[in-house]
Amino acid sequence: MSDPIPAVQARSLSKHYGEGNTYVLALKEATFQIHPGEVVALLGPSGSGKSTLLTILGLINPPDTGWLQVGGVEVIRDGAVVGDANLIRRRNLGFVFQRSNLIPFLTAEENVRLVLELDDVPRREAVRRAREILESLGVADRARHLPMQLSGGQQQRVAIARALIHEPSLLLADEPTASLDKELGRRVMELLRTAAIERGAAVLVVTHDHRALDLVDRIFEIEDGVLDTEGAKLRGATR
Amino acid sequence: MNLSLRDVRHDFSRFLLTAVGLGLLLTVVLAMTGIYNGIIKDATALPDSLGADLWIVQRDTRGPFAELSRVSSDLEERARAVPGVARARSYVSHTIQRQLPNGRPLRFTAVGLSWPDDLGGGLPIVRGRPLAQPHYECLVDSSLGLSLGQRIPLGRDVYTVVGITDGLLASGGDPSAFFTLSDAQRIQNDVSNEAIRLDREARSARVRQSALGRDPELVRFSGKNAQLIPALGPLPVSAVMLNIDPGVPLDTVQARLQGWQDITVYSQAEEHGLILGGVVEKTRLQIGLFRGLLVVISAILMGLIIYTMTVDKIHSIALLKLLGARMTVILGMILEEALLLGGIAYVLAVIIGNFAFDIFPRRVVIENEHRLALLGIVIAISIASSAIGMKKALAADPNEVLAA
Ligand SMILES: Nc1ncnc2c1ncn2[C@@H]1O[C@H](COP(=O)(O)OP(=O)(O)OP(=O)(O)O)[C@@H](O)[C@H]1O
Ligand SMILES: [Mg+2]
Numbered sequence: 001m002s003d004p005i006p007a008v009q010a011r012s013l014s015k016h017y018g019e020g021n022t023y024v025l026a027l028k029e030a031t032f033q034i035h036p037g038e039v040v041a042l043l044g045p046s047g048s049g050k051s052t053l054l055t056i057l058g059l060i061n062p063p064d065t066g067w068l069q070v071g072g073v074e075v076i077r078d079g080a081v082v083g084d085a086n087l088i089r090r091r092n093l094g095f096v097f098q099r100s101n102l103i104p105f106l107t108a109e110e111n112v113r114l115v116l117e118l119d120d121v122p123r124r125e126a127v128r129r130a131r132e133i134l135e136s137l138g139v140a141d142r143a144r145h146l147p148m149q150l151s152g153g154q155q156q157r158v159a160i161a162r163a164l165i166h167e168p169s170l171l172l173a174d175e176p177t178a179s180l181d182k183e184l185g186r187r188v189m190e191l192l193r194t195a196a197i198e199r200g201a202a203v204l205v206v207t208h209d210h211r212a213l214d215l216v217d218r219i220f221e222i223e224d225g226v227l228d229t230e231g232a233k234l235r236g237a238t239r
Numbered sequence: 240m241n242l243s244l245r246d247v248r249h250d251f252s253r254f255l256l257t258a259v260g261l262g263l264l265l266t267v268v269l270a271m272t273g274i275y276n277g278i279i280k281d282a283t284a285l286p287d288s289l290g291a292d293l294w295i296v297q298r299d300t301r302g303p304f305a306e307l308s309r310v311s312s313d314l315e316e317r318a319r320a321v322p323g324v325a326r327a328r329s330y331v332s333h334t335i336q337r338q339l340p341n342g343r344p345l346r347f348t349a350v351g352l353s354w355p356d357d358l359g360g361g362l363p364i365v366r367g368r369p370l371a372q373p374h375y376e377c378l379v380d381s382s383l384g385l386s387l388g389q390r391i392p393l394g395r396d397v398y399t400v401v402g403i404t405d406g407l408l409a410s411g412g413d414p415s416a417f418f419t420l421s422d423a424q425r426i427q428n429d430v431s432n433e434a435i436r437l438d439r440e441a442r443s444a445r446v447r448q449s450a451l452g453r454d455p456e457l458v459r460f461s462g463k464n465a466q467l468i469p470a471l472g473p474l475p476v477s478a479v480m481l482n483i484d485p486g487v488p489l490d491t492v493q494a495r496l497q498g499w500q501d502i503t504v505y506s507q508a509e510e511h512g513l514i515l516g517g518v519v520e521k522t523r524l525q526i527g528l529f530r531g532l533l534v535v536i537s538a539i540l541m542g543l544i545i546y547t548m549t550v551d552k553i554h555s556i557a558l559l560k561l562l563g564a565r566m567t568v569i570l571g572m573i574l575e576e577a578l579l580l581g582g583i584a585y586v587l588a589v590i591i592g593n594f595a596f597d598i599f600p601r602r603v604v605i606e607n608e609h610r611l612a613l614l615g616i617v618i619a620i621s622i623a624s625s626a627i628g629m630k631k632a633l634a635a636d637p638n639e640v641l642a643a
Contacts, residue, residue: 060637089563103555105249117240
């Protein structure tokens with residue numbers, strides 16, 4: 001946490017859904033920051049607002065109000081995206097989901113280097129970097145396989161490679177190990193952590209798996225849209 | 240990285256099957272175009288090959304192709320005397336259906352050419368030679384299936400095939416056969432001996448009953464060959480074809496002839512109009528309508544296919560959006576796939592057409608301009624149908640990826 005510029009800085013992010021009877025305040029005034037290489041777990045019961053926060057940070061859904069800076073660049077001001085959301089996603093954000101992360105008609109290597117090629121990185125360099133990161137995640141031998149030819153754990157490792165190859169400031173992961181068994185889930189979390197730290201990305205990972213919490217630096221807890229960035233209670237219990 | 244090629248390759252057999260299906264549909268569109276052109280070409284092939292500038296027909300008729308026309312045979316001489324007329328030829332035609340001795344039916348349009356002015360040398364003769372004798376020779380179209388030297392009995396005479404023409408059908412789609420004018424008239428007016436005898440007897444009876452019957456010479460004459468009777472005169476012809484001296488304006492000659500009260504004059508272009516606007520109009524419109532319908536069906540089908548292909552990869556599209564892909568990358572992928580599909584289908588249609596159209600019973604005429612027109616239509620359909628897919632892609636929500 002020595003780096004003076006946080007990878008992510010959020011202030012007063014709020015989001016509601018619906019009107020009248022269906023009104024839900026899904027996120028209330030969330031304020032926090034995460035540093036490069038820092039891994040943060042986001043815990044909370046179902047419907048507490050975890051995905052809502054992730055989609056706001058991923059510029060998928062805009063918040064009602066609030067301010068957000070990613071990689072030192074202001075991306076949300078007064079609840080509105082500033083600049084080209086696509087460009088920010090291509091350069092500064094990485095995503096890993098529960099499953100179906102990969103494009104089925106592209107090989108593992110193509111899925112990974114796609115991110116670079118979408119940002120006009122030359123093919124040769126993209127191939128080289130894709131091989132490199134697949135190697136570091138232990139799936140280099142599956143580079144030419146299509147997603148359906150890979151096991152669940154291999155798919156998630158390729159997805160992590162895809163999410164980190166462009167060295168984003170922020171990696172957003174929504175229960176990346178939920179479809180894997182416990183051992184494998186833990187192994188994938190370890191790889192995610194190592195790869196993120198190597199590339200200096202801040203990680204916000206939604207998880208229900210309390211047994212993997214020893215692999216994270218900090219814990220955010222959320223309940224009814226209220227974010228508690230101390231997560232003191234849980235931390236004490238698990239470590 | 241080309242996404243569309245990779246997507247297509249991923250389920251190539253399905254893509255290929257779709258392309259083949261669409262290709263066959265386009266083959267039918269092309270066939271319809273060809274048949275449409277063939278109808279026009281067939282209907283105008285005969286008048287075109289006769290190479291007349293003006294057609295003189297019976298007053299107020301639309302003959303000789305669209306309806307029956309009868310003009311007197313001395314019209315040829317009268318027309319020849321008009322200044323600016325270089326050549327005048329009589330024309331007769333009638334369709335007959337007979338049987339060869341071996342029982343094969345023989346249906347054709349017998350056309351009479353002015354002997355010795357027109358020997359059929361201007362016709363597209365592919366084998367044999369033009370007419371060389373004033374009688375008992377004929378030229379037949381290859382579609383009739385007769386061979387050179389074959390002898391065909393018609394009426395009380397036997398005619399020898401001396402030449403074979405190609406692609407000369409009459410407006411009804413029947414093959415043409417060419418005879419000298421008098422032979423054609425003979426075939427047309429052939430009646431049995433008994434009918435002739437009865438006819439002559441009736442004629443003599445009519446003469447005897449009238450004041451003319453007091454002249455014994457006239458009574459004797461009335462029982463003879465009709466051609467020899469001065470009062471009956473020669474048989475009429477269908478029309479007279481004129482060729483105009485080079486340098487003389489067609490309109491001038493036509494206007495002058497138009498003044499004659501017993502006839503109507505059409506230019507070659509007007510004859511075309513009469514044939515296309517009358518004889519084959521319904522068939523032409525029918526085929527044209529069918530062709531239009533098939534183009535619409537192809538467009539709808541292709542739209543559905545592209546839409547389905549887009550829906551099938553909507554998750555990937557949402558993922559691409561999430562990865563920050565430019566909209567042009569996503570829309571380009573859909574457009575490329577549509578163009579690829581249309582392109583393969585088009586190439587298939589052209590290739591299949593090249594082989595299949597020769598075995599069609601009717602003439603199929605496909606020129607490069609028609610292939611180009613179809614290409615234009617295919618590209619337009621591809622773009623239009625990819626627009627349907629693009630609309631779906633634009634609506635794809637990255638949230639769907641999170642929900643999955
Ligand atoms: N599109 C939406 N329209 C209306 N309400 C929504 C929508 N998305 C989420 N909500 C509501 O907002 C609240 C927060 O939902 P969110 O999806 O962020 O929860 P979550 O913590 O991700 O839950 P889970 O662990 O089940 O994934 C819930 O009450 C949910 O019903
Ligand atoms: Mg959720």
